[in-house]
Amino acid sequence: MEYADILHRCFRCGYCKYTEDYYAINCPAYQKFQFESYSPGGRLWLIRAWLNHEIKTSTRLKEILYACTTCGNCVEHCIMKFKDQLVDTLVAARNEMVNEGFIPHTVRDYLRNVQLYGNPYKKPQKERGKWAERTDIKIYKDQEYLFYVGCVSSYEERGQRIARAVVELMDRAGVSFGILGDEEICDGNEVRVLGEFGLFQLLAEKNIEIFRKRGIQKIITLSPHSFNVMKNEYPKYEKDLQIWHYTQILANSIFNGRISSNKYKVRVTFHDPCYLGRHNHEYEAPRKILRSIPGVELIEMNQNRGNALCCGGGGGNFFTDVLGTGPCSPSRIRVRHALDTLARFLVVACPQCAKMLEEGIKAEEVEDRLEVIDVAEFVTRTLSGPL
Amino acid sequence: MENILNLLAKIVGEDFVSNHPEELFIYSRDGGTMEPHAPEYVVMPRTTEEVQKIILLANKYKIPVVPLGAGLVLSGLTIPLKGGIVMDLKRMSDILEVNENSRYALVQPGVSEGMLKAYLAKNYPHLRHSLPDAPPAATVVGNALIHGSGHMSQIYGFHSEMVNGLEVVLPTGEICQIGSCSASPYWFSRAPLPDLAGLFIGWNGTTGVVTKLALKLYPKPKYEDVMIFLTENENYIPYILFKVTGTEMAQDVIVMAQPKPDWIGGFQLTSITFTGNSDEEIRFKRKTLRQSLDEYIKNKEGGFMHLLPDMKASFLEVPQRSFTLFADVKKGGGFEYVGAMMPIEVLPHAYRGGIYIAEQNGTSYTLMMRVIGSAHCVMCAYAFGFNRADKEDVMRAQKALHEANQLALKLGGIPWKAELPAQQLIIKKMDPNTFELITSIKKLLDPNGIMNPGNWETQ
């Protein structure tokens, strides 16, 4: 297995489990299950034991490996030289499990659906572009940017609302962009982190073929998951792509005066998506946008930026739900963090975070106190007049 | 016999008990060199009452119980030598009280050192506690109960001496308050009552499960600084420590030695940390500490290193990451150390002996000597790194550790948080009446012998 040579090097010191100041547990799986076997260090030792046949493949082991949300807190806070490889090591171990054919059934179903339908929802490809029907958005044909929407915002109602908000803002900002519509296919980020490397390669190569055929070199993604995989994994197959997350484009547009909001006197807090923040070190673009709105008071949660607690949707869990729910689930804990700021809005920049945190709010029964809203949705609200 | 798993699940909930091979594997071992021994169950209680019920159950069925904090002791004290139940206490992670006036914190056994540090920094920035150099995941209670020491031990002694009181679940299930809290709402002291805390400190979890601990807090000064005194002759160490501690100005005094990097190999680095509330105070202390070592400087036998800002920052870091990073020096993920408490006058022999042992066994090493309580004794740590993936390397480290334990005893010191073989060495050397007393107390408190059996017993 790739990265097998680092497994024994984990000292089990525990830095990986916590925030930078050691105050809070910040590994979602460890937070939820609390056994040391679910901690990043515990996982490494178990993977090594598994590869050495000291323990067998089991349902429990599958759960342990697939409960990880690949949030990257361990990479951020581990103090050892091999820290950057921690998530990769877990993904490599998942690949071993996939090859063995012994994976949780929800993971199996997800992969099968992507393979057969091109999306995890088992919906027809021709419905992929339907979300754009009530907009003026054009199919890509020589515009400057491709706007890549992703599976969640193509097929889920919550994500579709975000997509329409992003499109409205990019139009106002005069950004030249088009979409692939029903030609768009899954970016493969979740497929890869779930360990199905073969399928991921297929998807990546297919996407790149589409980009090449259409002369696409600049891509704006809606989801940080797409942003992550295209920025960090696609270059192995195609070096000439330039990738942005939509908040980076919008932040520039606001800075250049192309979008200006009306006054909105409200307190908000921002949740850093893992694939935008920790994985790709983009913490400021969404904040720039929020701070540019007159009247908005941006209050940080105690755990922010590199210390943000994952919503629990990463690592494929948004679809596979291996992490599960309960009062110790990360989405509910994160909602409590947001409530502590007394913010009215919990602003996100990822459609998966949006849904996970909305479900957390429902589970905490605080719908009257806190609302989840995407950055784009929030900005579009402020365009219509003073609030 | 009822299904123990179900009985435990009824106490803590089925989510917090496991007999899965994965948990049994993880909880059968620690980061050191001791052989693994698997438990049969791992359980995670949330309250004192749950702990009590588990203990009563264990007594009923005569199942061993091993209490566990973070498991970072490295010498196998939380490895269940006789199977049974490992009781992972990390769900009990509340900081129950901070009393600003009497300066103590009341914590549950799952509270980590890092958590308490962060909590105080945020909520009581004028207070602090003494931190060991263990990783911040180490638990406050676990560290105090093993006579841990840390960055304020030079002034205030062992962390066990900073304990004001305990709540304990005895091996027979009774819940006991130890210290002033037994007769007062305040946890301010162990005196003036008969000091029962000693029945639970240093016993490796064989006399009960501590479910609350009150730890002394101290004022947090505004400024801190560090100086490193460099020598090339280990015979100077005792007198240097004597002089420095004699100023009563230092907060923490540590002597370090290791072969690499080159600019440390062959030298002794005495790190002297001091604090103050004003520039003037810091300057005065710095000057006094420097002057205490004037004779060495004048004779050119020792001098203070010039520390660049980032070097200083790393020496002042609490806990120091460098100690944890030693584990990966050989890209091996492991180190274990013999920490022996020693009188100051034997340190040069301890220093030489430790290097000799490391070189003979071909292991990498770090020696660290931390002064406890104005040089009343020193915690002398011989840390040997090993490659976990190389069985022979592990054995070499084990051999080095054993020889270091033997050396410590030979010099008149006593191995601290001693692993099983070292316990046997100590018992062999110990006054038989003392050991008889230890055995009797254990038997009295734990008639069924369920608490971490195998420890403090003749083999």
Next chain:
Amino acid sequence: MVKLRFDKNICYSCESVDCLVKCQYLQLNIETARIEKLKILKGEDTFILTECITCYACEEYCLKRNHPFFQIVELQEDKGLYTAPRPITHQQIKMTSPKGRFEVKQPLTKPAISLCVFPDMMKKIDGPLFQRGTSFLGGDFFCNLVFLHFAKMSIVKERLPKVIETISNHLKKNCLDELICFHDECYAGFTCWATAYEIPVPFKPIHLFHFLSQRLEALKSSVKTLNQKVAYQRPCSSRLIPETQYLTDKVFSLIGVERVQRKYDRDSSLCCGSILRMMGRDDLADDIQERNVSDMVNAGAKYCVFNCPMCYYTLSEKVSKEGILPVMMVDLCHYALTEGKT
């Protein structure tokens, strides 16, 4: 054999003995200076050898360039004297030893910059000021002149010729023949010291300030004059190359800062004190640092500008506490080009 080239007769016939009379620390009268100078020339014991703080200033005071400081260092070592405690000296020798293996960013492009042993300075080599210049550093490129402070001329003699060869080979490999010396102690090593010991230097060393002044002139239209009052902390090493002092004023004038008139500047500059601390002479270090910083405050300086990273590390906290912003010369030039962060 590497030997100091100097003329004893020049010293014997010197009437002013400026090297010792002008010393700010020994404060000798001419009679005492003559007596002690004679002892040095004869290789006899003298308190000069133990009291010298090794600030290098006498190299500048001797207008005949007869290397009075190098003479002192040679004699200190001949007599087995240590200026600093033995462990400190031995540690410095180990810390800076060449490794025989090094990573240099390939290929080297012009301007090629030696950062000596100061990795912190790497991040300052960027922007239009340095164009696409590349840098290198490490024990194998270290000038070793610091050992003049430690009475270890033998280390300099052993290592510096090899360092010159190593650098020369690297430059040649990349078809370069010029080297910008970030730290002027390196420049002094390749010029003053190499000449004194007759070591050929097959490349052209360029003083950092010379490079900076050229670049600022080329980027004149982008320079925003800073209009600030600055104190300059002159490093010891600049005493070996007094001919470069005008460059400091040149750079200041190009970026529009006023070098404040103060007591402890130019010829009367004070050592930063870091070497004194290593020697264990802390009272003296405290004294000169106090005087130096008060002088800056009294002269109304807003910035204290450094060339030497060691001076910077030693004094930056002290000057900051007095409300003076410590800054490396390079950073000040970056600010003037509005590249740096304020």
